[in-house]
Amino acid sequence: MRAIEGDAMSTERELEILSGLLDGETSELETRRILRDLDDTGAASWQRWQLAADVARGQKVAPVPVDFNARLSAALAEQGPAKGSWLGGVARAAVAASVAAATVTVGWQYWGVQQGEGQATLAGVPTEQVQEVRARPMADAFLVGQGLRAPAARSQATADPRIDPMLMRHSEFAARHGGQGMVPYARLVSADARQQEK
Amino acid sequence: MTVMLRRAALLLMMMPVLALAEASQPQSLLTAMAEAYRSLDYQGRFLYMHGNQLSTMKVRHAVIDGREYERLTHLDGQLAELIRQDQDVICIHPDRSITRLRAETGLGPMQFQERISQSLPVQYNVLLDGDGRVAGRDAVRMRIAALDSHRHGYRLWIDRDSNLLLKSEMVDAGGLVLERIEFVTLEIDPALTVEDFAAPGAAVVHAIEDLALDSHPQGRIELDMTWLPEGFEVLEKDLRRNTPDRAPVAALAYSDGLASFTLFVEGLAAGSSAEEGVSRMGPTVAVSRLLDGAEDTSERYLVTLVGEIPQDTAERVLAAARIRDSQ
Numbered sequence: 338m339r340a341i342e343g344d345a346m347s348t349e350r351e352l353e354i355l356s357g358l359l360d361g362e363t364s365e366l367e368t369r370r371i372l373r374d375l376d377d378t379g380a381a382s383w384q385r386w387q388l389a390a391d392v393a394r395g396q397k398v399a400p401v402p403v404d405f406n407a408r409l410s411a412a413l414a415e416q417g418p419a420k421g422s423w424l425g426g427v428a429r430a431a432v433a434a435s436v437a438a439a440t441v442t443v444g445w446q447y448w449g450v451q452q453g454e455g456q457a458t459l460a461g462v463p464t465e466q467v468q469e470v471r472a473r474p475m476a477d478a479f480l481v482g483q484g485l486r487a488p489a490a491r492s493q494a495t496a497d498p499r500i501d502p503m504l505m506r507h508s509e510f511a512a513r514h515g516g517q518g519m520v521p522y523a524r525l526v527s528a529d530a531r532q533q534e535k
Numbered sequence: 536m537t538v539m540l541r542r543a544a545l546l547l548m549m550m551p552v553l554a555l556a557e558a559s560q561p562q563s564l565l566t567a568m569a570e571a572y573r574s575l576d577y578q579g580r581f582l583y584m585h586g587n588q589l590s591t592m593k594v595r596h597a598v599i600d601g602r603e604y605e606r607l608t609h610l611d612g613q614l615a616e617l618i619r620q621d622q623d624v625i626c627i628h629p630d631r632s633i634t635r636l637r638a639e640t641g642l643g644p645m646q647f648q649e650r651i652s653q654s655l656p657v658q659y660n661v662l663l664d665g666d667g668r669v670a671g672r673d674a675v676r677m678r679i680a681a682l683d684s685h686r687h688g689y690r691l692w693i694d695r696d697s698n699l700l701l702k703s704e705m706v707d708a709g710g711l712v713l714e715r716i717e718f719v720t721l722e723i724d725p726a727l728t729v730e731d732f733a734a735p736g737a738a739v740v741h742a743i744e745d746l747a748l749d750s751h752p753q754g755r756i757e758l759d760m761t762w763l764p765e766g767f768e769v770l771e772k773d774l775r776r777n778t779p780d781r782a783p784v785a786a787l788a789y790s791d792g793l794a795s796f797t798l799f800v801e802g803l804a805a806g807s808s809a810e811e812g813v814s815r816m817g818p819t820v821a822v823s824r825l826l827d828g829a830e831d832t833s834e835r836y837l838v839t840l841v842g843e844i845p846q847d848t849a850e851r852v853l854a855a856a857r858i859r860d861s862q
Binding site: 474502503504505506507509510511513514515516517518519520522523524525526527528529530531532 | 565568569572581583585588590592594596605607608609611612613614615616617619622624626628629634636689700703705714716743770771775777784786788790792793794795796797799814816817818819821839841842843
């Protein structure tokens with residue numbers, strides 16, 4: 338793991354890396370390293386990455402490269418729905434989202450008919466309300482990326498605060514058929530507890 | 536004297552063989568681990584980590600009067616719990632509402648234990664990897680490497696005394712740890728009673744209701760898979776609804792014996808929208824894709840895969856899914 342000196346310094350550096358990652362400027366190895374750092378660093382680094390999330394929410398809290406938001410948006414706008422290598426297209430958005438969403442406490446989308454009400458905001462932009470949207474579990478982890486670019490045509494914040502039933506059903510299957518004992522249950526309980534922690 | 540010598544010589548000759556035989560049976564250790572998880576009484580605290588998320592949790596497990604009880608409690612942040620009584624699972628959400636996952640009524644699925652005791656999936660290479668220490672206990676380390684790119688690998692630390700899983704990591708092909716669970720305290724045979732597993736009263740109880748597959752058109756949707764990663768097979772199919780006013784959603788559970796994913800299929804009502812895409816949280820990937828129905832219908836379906844498999848594989852599985860109109 339890299340040694341971290343000044344907090345501001347490292348934040349700036351991290352954001353550059355993140356920015357590069359979003360622009361597709363990082364090699365696969367670098368990307369893996371970034372993601373590995375994300376995984377291996379413990380609670381201490383959470384704050385560093387929280388900054389990234391704050392940026393994603395449009396809050397100025399840290400020395401941010403001036404063009405960061407613009408480059409992020411541009412990078413995300415470029416992506417079509419194309420599938421490709423694991424860093425291409427949708428996958429890259431997922432990487433971007435996972436980088437940002439790992440720190441934004443991720444809410445879970447209730448699937449089925451939305452019963453949302455009122456206006457919601459994502460990244461400070463009011464989003465439209467749509468009555469009938471089905472979304473997959475963790476859908477807003479992906480939409481964190483989309484939300485930066487433009488008002489998403491969906492109302493993520495009106496999602497049912499309950500944990501996604503698909504995730505519950507999958508976890509239950511996985512616990513019975515998988516080889517990891519209680520791990521799927523632990524995964525579920527953790528996600529459930531985290532999701533309302535906003 | 537000669538007999539004794541001969542015996543000693545024989546014993547010496549056999550010892551390495553015995554040791555080897557024992558060491559080359561990670562399979563029996565895995566079986567013992569699955570058995571210990573189900574049959575022992577224990578409680579402990581553990582960490583659950585993915586990315587930079589860290590949860591501290593408590594687990595209690597006991598077999599009382601032939602029934603198996605398990606309770607997981609989230610200790611930091613919001614209080615969330617899961618209580619299991621045999622196959623009945625209850626989730627207690629932070630808002631203290633409860634979701635009941637009805638146990639399936641159909642044929643009993645083939646349990647991991649039975650599968651694994653027959654043979655380890657050939658898509659994995661399993662080896663014992665020396666000793667370790669977790670929660671102050673001596674552990675045997677095991678490495679389970681995926682032999683293709685369609686599944687993740689694992690590193691397990693198994694308690695020498697009880698065979699319980701003390702620590703587990705899920706690792707991707709690049710060695711990146713996607714998820715880690717690790718006990719910090721573990722007590723075997725604590726005095727647990729049924730009261731330790733009593734569900735709190737809740738104002739709101741949701742039930743994810745189990746329906747007969749042919750009771751609703753959604754249950755009759757059939758999927759044709761033109762490709763599946765080797766070793767994965769369907770273990771279960773069910774149809775459940777979250778609340779009585781929602782259409783039920785059919786689910787197909789796949790597993791290769793270690794990893795699993797679930798395919799959810801739902802017909803979209805005219806005028807409703809659905810989004811395609813990929814999301815990830817820790818080791819879990821969720822991918823959804825819109826499919827057209829059989830020819831000369833305007834039906835549209837949303838297929839969602841949720842599972843702990845590599846994203847590329849998940850996308851490929853979905854790309855291989857076709858709706859078969861069986862009505």
